[in-house]
Amino acid sequence: MELDAEDLIARIRARDADAFEALYDAHHRLVYGVAMRMLGDAAAAEDVTQSVFLKVWSSPDLFRSGNFSAWIVRVTRNRALDVLRSRNSHPEVELPEALPESDALEDVAFANLDATAVRAALETLPPEQRAPIELGFFGGITHDEIARRTGIPLGTIKTRIRMGLRKLRATLEGAVTV
Amino acid sequence: MNASHDAMLDDVAVYALGTMNAADAARVQEHLRTCAECRAEYEALAPSASAVGLSAEACANAETGAVTVSPLLKARLMREVRRDAASSPVVARGGSWGTYLVAAACLAVAVWTSFVNISLNHQLHGAQATLAATQTTIADLTSAHAQRFAVNGGEIVRVHGRIYLAMHDMPQPPRGKVYQAWTLPKGAKTMRPSLTFVPDAHGTALVALPVNAALTSAVAVSVEPAGGSKQPTSKPVLVEQLG
Numbered sequence: 001m002e003l004d005a006e007d008l009i010a011r012i013r014a015r016d017a018d019a020f021e022a023l024y025d026a027h028h029r030l031v032y033g034v035a036m037r038m039l040g041d042a043a044a045a046e047d048v049t050q051s052v053f054l055k056v057w058s059s060p061d062l063f064r065s066g067n068f069s070a071w072i073v074r075v076t077r078n079r080a081l082d083v084l085r086s087r088n089s090h091p092e093v094e095l096p097e098a099l100p101e102s103d104a105l106e107d108v109a110f111a112n113l114d115a116t117a118v119r120a121a122l123e124t125l126p127p128e129q130r131a132p133i134e135l136g137f138f139g140g141i142t143h144d145e146i147a148r149r150t151g152i153p154l155g156t157i158k159t160r161i162r163m164g165l166r167k168l169r170a171t172l173e174g175a176v177t178v
Numbered sequence: 179m180n181a182s183h184d185a186m187l188d189d190v191a192v193y194a195l196g197t198m199n200a201a202d203a204a205r206v207q208e209h210l211r212t213c214a215e216c217r218a219e220y221e222a223l224a225p226s227a228s229a230v231g232l233s234a235e236a237c238a239n240a241e242t243g244a245v246t247v248s249p250l251l252k253a254r255l256m257r258e259v260r261r262d263a264a265s266s267p268v269v270a271r272g273g274s275w276g277t278y279l280v281a282a283a284c285l286a287v288a289v290w291t292s293f294v295n296i297s298l299n300h301q302l303h304g305a306q307a308t309l310a311a312t313q314t315t316i317a318d319l320t321s322a323h324a325q326r327f328a329v330n331g332g333e334i335v336r337v338h339g340r341i342y343l344a345m346h347d348m349p350q351p352p353r354g355k356v357y358q359a360w361t362l363p364k365g366a367k368t369m370r371p372s373l374t375f376v377p378d379a380h381g382t383a384l385v386a387l388p389v390n391a392a393l394t395s396a397v398a399v400s401v402e403p404a405g406g407s408k409q410p411t412s413k414p415v416l417v418e419q420l421g
């Protein structure tokens with residue numbers, strides 16, 4: 001269940017450290033989990049977690065409104081992409097462009113989702129849809145690179161990603177508890 | 179057009195997932211600006227893409243064998259945050275502050291007209307450029323990092339190495355007189371002359387002081403003859419130690 005992140009952010013703006021602590025308690029496992037999944041090492045994931053939360057503390061206005069979990073996932077993913085970029089020993093391999101963080105995701109339909117529900121929904125996807133979605137989101141590689149590595153035609157990869165995201169949405173809409 | 183537009187809808191999904199290179203992402207962004215159908219698709223799919231991220235949440239339960247987050251990380255963060263919170267003065271946020279700022283920032287170029295000290299000139303050019311960047315001024319004045327020192331008739335705002343006098347309730351100086359700001363460099367014993375200014379009819383004045391905040395320990399304002407003085411000729415109307 002989502003704490004009222006907007007209230008906490010408002011208090012953080014007024015330099016309320018207790019509000020920051022509550023926000024950290026509610027979201028650090030998400031931030032760390034995304035970073036860990038993308039970077040595969042605990043020290044780097046901790047560094048990213050620390051920098052994401054310090055950014056929230058120093059610039060709470062970056063979050064405007066909408067689904068806080070979705071927003072902080074983006075911030076975390078973008079930060080982890082920076083780390084991957086700095087590590088990239090094959091500069092000929094292009095890394096994905098960062099997701100815009102300013103795009104307020106007003107869609108709060110998924111605000112009450114928990115990780116278990118999403119994992120269950122991902123399980124329902126056919127593997128040929130699930131694989132490029134997870135690889136694309138967490139792997140820090142572009143869909144071109146996925147196509148190149150798997151030998152599957154680029155257009156097919158794209159269509160599978162789209163079909164997969166649509167199915168995920170339909171499944172999650174059924175899973176949302178209000 | 180339909181087949182190629184289907185391909186575009188696929189691209190929108192890939193864009194929502196965030197796995198495009200920069201050039202492709204820019205192309206899709208451009209298209210989203212003009213195509214309602216694709217925008218609707220993006221809005222439908224972006225939350226699913228974010229949801230994929232949610233699936234990675236680390237489990238709090240060590241028994242499951244899932245990774246747990248080191249409590250040392252939280253201890254480190256909270257130490258830093260609490261120290262920072264303790265050093266930030268309480269921020270007063272009035273409801274009309276935003277409106278005031280916009281007005282004040284637009285006004286800023288007009289209010290500080292006369293310069294006192296020729297030797298300040300090169301600094302003043304820099305300060306003028308800063309002030310011309312109205313957006314910077316507004317961003318500074320609304321920044322969560324801003325330290326605000328309440329003074330009679332307004333406040334002194336210190337942020338990102340800059341110092342502003344943000345006055346909202348300042349009486350007009352006597353005829354033929356102006357207000358003049360003074361700054362005390364760290365380690366110095368005497369105030370240095372700074373800008374002169376006159377508030378508008380509502381008592382509003384916004385002045386960006388041409389000093390480095392990190393090297394300035396106090397700010398004062400006094401009433402001076404038009405054109406300013408090299409040394410204060412009257413008792414200051416405000417003096418504030420910036421600590």
Ligand SMILES: [Zn+2]
Binds near residue numbers: 186209216217
């Ligand atoms: Zn379109």
